[in-house]
Amino acid sequence: MSAAVLNQDLLEAAVGRLAADGLTDLRERALVRFGETGFPSVREENWRYTNLAAAVELSNAYLSDAPGAISATNVDISQLNDDIDAHWIVISSGVADPDALAALQDDGIVITPLSESNDSDQVCIDDPLSSFNAALLHDGLRVRVAENARIEKPIGFLLQDDAAATAGLSQTRIVVDLGRNASASFIELHRSGGDSAHFANSVVQMELDAGASANFVRIQERSTKHMQIGRLQARLQENTTFNFTTIDVGGKLIRNDVAVTIEGAHAVANVCGVYLADGNQHIDNHILLDHRVGPAVSMQDYRGIVGGRARCIFNGKALVREGADGTDAEQSNRNLLLSDTAEIDTKPELEIFADDVKCAHGTTVGQLDKKELFYLRSRGLSHEQARILLTRAFAGHILKKLPIENAKKYIDQLIERKLDQLTGDTDQ
Amino acid sequence: MSIMLEIENLQASIDDTPILRGLSLKVGAGEVHAIMGPNGSGKSTLAQVIAGHEDYRVTDGSVLFDGENLLDLAPEERARKGIFLGFQYPVEIPGVNNAYLLKAAVNARRTYQGQDEIDAFEFLKLAREKMSLLDMDPGFLNRGVNEGFSGGEKKRNEILQMALLEPRLAILDETDSGLDIDALKAVAKGVNALRDPQRSIVLVTHYQRLLDYIVPDYVHVLSKGRIVRSGDKSLALELEARGYDWVQEAVSA
Ligand SMILES: Nc1ncnc2c1ncn2[C@@H]1O[C@H](COP(=O)(O)OP(=O)(O)OP(=O)(O)O)[C@@H](O)[C@H]1O
Ligand SMILES: [Mg+2]
Numbered sequence: 001m002s003a004a005v006l007n008q009d010l011l012e013a014a015v016g017r018l019a020a021d022g023l024t025d026l027r028e029r030a031l032v033r034f035g036e037t038g039f040p041s042v043r044e045e046n047w048r049y050t051n052l053a054a055a056v057e058l059s060n061a062y063l064s065d066a067p068g069a070i071s072a073t074n075v076d077i078s079q080l081n082d083d084i085d086a087h088w089i090v091i092s093s094g095v096a097d098p099d100a101l102a103a104l105q106d107d108g109i110v111i112t113p114l115s116e117s118n119d120s121d122q123v124c125i126d127d128p129l130s131s132f133n134a135a136l137l138h139d140g141l142r143v144r145v146a147e148n149a150r151i152e153k154p155i156g157f158l159l160q161d162d163a164a165a166t167a168g169l170s171q172t173r174i175v176v177d178l179g180r181n182a183s184a185s186f187i188e189l190h191r192s193g194g195d196s197a198h199f200a201n202s203v204v205q206m207e208l209d210a211g212a213s214a215n216f217v218r219i220q221e222r223s224t225k226h227m228q229i230g231r232l233q234a235r236l237q238e239n240t241t242f243n244f245t246t247i248d249v250g251g252k253l254i255r256n257d258v259a260v261t262i263e264g265a266h267a268v269a270n271v272c273g274v275y276l277a278d279g280n281q282h283i284d285n286h287i288l289l290d291h292r293v294g295p296a297v298s299m300q301d302y303r304g305i306v307g308g309r310a311r312c313i314f315n316g317k318a319l320v321r322e323g324a325d326g327t328d329a330e331q332s333n334r335n336l337l338l339s340d341t342a343e344i345d346t347k348p349e350l351e352i353f354a355d356d357v358k359c360a361h362g363t364t365v366g367q368l369d370k371k372e373l374f375y376l377r378s379r380g381l382s383h384e385q386a387r388i389l390l391t392r393a394f395a396g397h398i399l400k401k402l403p404i405e406n407a408k409k410y411i412d413q414l415i416e417r418k419l420d421q422l423t424g425d426t427d428q
Numbered sequence: 429m430s431i432m433l434e435i436e437n438l439q440a441s442i443d444d445t446p447i448l449r450g451l452s453l454k455v456g457a458g459e460v461h462a463i464m465g466p467n468g469s470g471k472s473t474l475a476q477v478i479a480g481h482e483d484y485r486v487t488d489g490s491v492l493f494d495g496e497n498l499l500d501l502a503p504e505e506r507a508r509k510g511i512f513l514g515f516q517y518p519v520e521i522p523g524v525n526n527a528y529l530l531k532a533a534v535n536a537r538r539t540y541q542g543q544d545e546i547d548a549f550e551f552l553k554l555a556r557e558k559m560s561l562l563d564m565d566p567g568f569l570n571r572g573v574n575e576g577f578s579g580g581e582k583k584r585n586e587i588l589q590m591a592l593l594e595p596r597l598a599i600l601d602e603t604d605s606g607l608d609i610d611a612l613k614a615v616a617k618g619v620n621a622l623r624d625p626q627r628s629i630v631l632v633t634h635y636q637r638l639l640d641y642i643v644p645d646y647v648h649v650l651s652k653g654r655i656v657r658s659g660d661k662s663l664a665l666e667l668e669a670r671g672y673d674w675v676q677e678a679v680s681a
Binding site for chain 1: 479480481482483502503504506507508513515518519521522523524528529532533536537540572573589593
């Protein structure tokens with residue numbers, strides 16, 4: 001099969017149609033950079049399980065007449081506000097409602113459109129998807145949390161960018177700085193507005209200055225017509241804490257790249273995830289924990305429940321570089337397979353070049369424990385009840401560590417609904 | 429007096445290895461039976477077969493409960509009819525809340541009996557009451573099922589489940605093993621509280637000590653998958669003094 005190639009001429013023309021603003025220079029650089037690489041192909045080790053051909057095809061079709069400007073979409077978020085108490089900002093194709101930004105006036109936090117932030121050199125274009133993203137940005141968000149600021153209420157980004165009835169492509173970029181000793185929580189919620197095919201490409205960059213701490217919860221409940229590639233990269237200075245949890249229940253083809261770089265001693269990074277997939281869903285989680293300085297602690301803890309003909313991938317890597325002595329890096333990936341036709345590829349990797357390093361990893365792919373099932377049934381619970389209870393408990397291991405309390409109830413219900421669907425499937 | 433459990437010539441294997449080889453036993457309503465016997469003789473196998481564990485294949489014989497064939501029923505159906513197995517090794521189920529399981533178990537039985545489900549308040553009241561009888565900290569309700577429980581705590585938790593479910597037939601597989609003396613007394617109290625002309629209890633144990641607290645009507649010795657001797661509580665004392673060799677010899681002789 002020949003890999004689909006993105007038409008660079010179409011891309012260039014589409015970039016050219018975007019209005020001149022504070023991002024023009026960035027787009028030009030990104031365009032050139034992307035032209036050198038194109039999209040990654042399955043021949044690359046990091047992409048061998050995830051074929052982007054459909055995303056490339058959709059991109060080519062979209063770019064042939066991509067609009068030069070879009071305006072913020074109106075999304076009614078009153079229900080969402082009830083569900084998760086947060087400062088919600090709706091972002092469609094990278095563009096946020098200016099009123100929502102203006103309304104957000106917590107002491108110590110400033111959010112501006114990226115095009116007005118005068119530091120577009122901070123926007124990372126180091127990998128193909130990031131440069132593709134930057135080249136096509138209508139706009140993005142720049143978030144700054146001031147030194148010592150403690151932002152109590154989570155900042156929520158609702159990414160709902162497929163209002164158009166036709167197939168679409170969208171780029172979202174959020175660049176966050178937390179000043180020294182600052183703390184804040186963020187929720188990134190991915191949803192579908194309609195029923196059309198869509199390819200969303202988002203990049204979130206986090207910089208944590210010394211002593212800062214950030215909680216980040218990503219919830220992805222897109223329709224099964226959506227493809228999404230999401231990158232989250234975080235750089236941690238000394239004494240920082242970064243708690244990240246990603247929840248994937250939706251999407252047709254989902255690829256998450258989480259790259260955390262530890263640049264200061266005594267940093268703590270918790271990177272957790274739950275993925276529930278059925279039908280023909282494809283969910284690929286890639287994590288790179290780059291320990292450059294020690295001592296520091298990192299934990300990768302992912303759990304998956306996979307049924308139907310779904311395919312899920314976990315590829316977590318801990319890289320402990322020379323000099324990162326005293327690193328403690330742990331990785332765990334456990335999976336429940338609910339059908340014979342589902343597939344899981346789990347690949348934990350460790351590369352260690354430092355001394356005094358503690359690393360542990362474990363992965364499992366299996367069915368529910370028969371002893372546990374029998375125990376519950378011997379107490380009068382039906383097979384079905386027992387199965388649902390154990391499946392829920394399996395995901396609960398990650399959910400109970402959820403770093404943002406406000407999102408807990410919503411996520412529990414989301415998982416519950418998906419589990420009903422998943423455990424129902426296997427009855428057929 | 430009516431027969432509650434009637435086992436005839438029961439033969440069961442696991443992975444094609446025969447474990448029970450023609451076991452017969454009758455337990456009348458209101459009776460307490462103790463089953464003793466060497467390690468590996470098949471005591472737990474018997475308990476698990478009665479509870480409906482699907483890994484064991486019954487190759488011959490019958491098990492009747494209230495005159496009804498038990499072997500065709502799923503484990504949960506047996507439980508709902510009032511059979512309770514206290515496991516020799518209760519499993520830890522992290523993430524499943526102990527109170528949740530207890531309440532679901534009580535409701536499964538109630539629904540089967542055509543009663544309304546118990547409400548949260550009523551359940552909590554009942555659970556606290558039973559826990560105080562067993563000298564158990566109410567905090568155990570909010571933990572995962574047996575998660576991180578000590579050996580003795582797991583056994584107490586089994587008895588708590590039994591106390592809440594009020595089974596008609598309770599099979600307690602070495603519930604006394606690993607218990608300190610206070611826990612043993614608490615467990616005995618829980619079992620004795622359940623004694624009733626309509627209920628039967630089968631105790632699997634290695635120690636005659638338990639039988640000082642829960643006095644059995646009959647004592648049986650299981651050896652190589654068969655009951656080789658039955659008697660009253662004095663048999664337990666004799667076994668304690670003489671070991672199992674003489675019973676086994678007496679049979680093969
Ligand atoms: N999967 C298996 N394959 C073969 N033999 C098995 C299997 N499982 C259990 N057994 C054997 O069945 C026999 C009976 O085991 P059981 O647990 O019923 O003994 P028990 O009387 O309860 O012993 P204990 O007093 O040690 O608890 C043992 O010899 C055991 O090794
Ligand atoms: Mg045993």
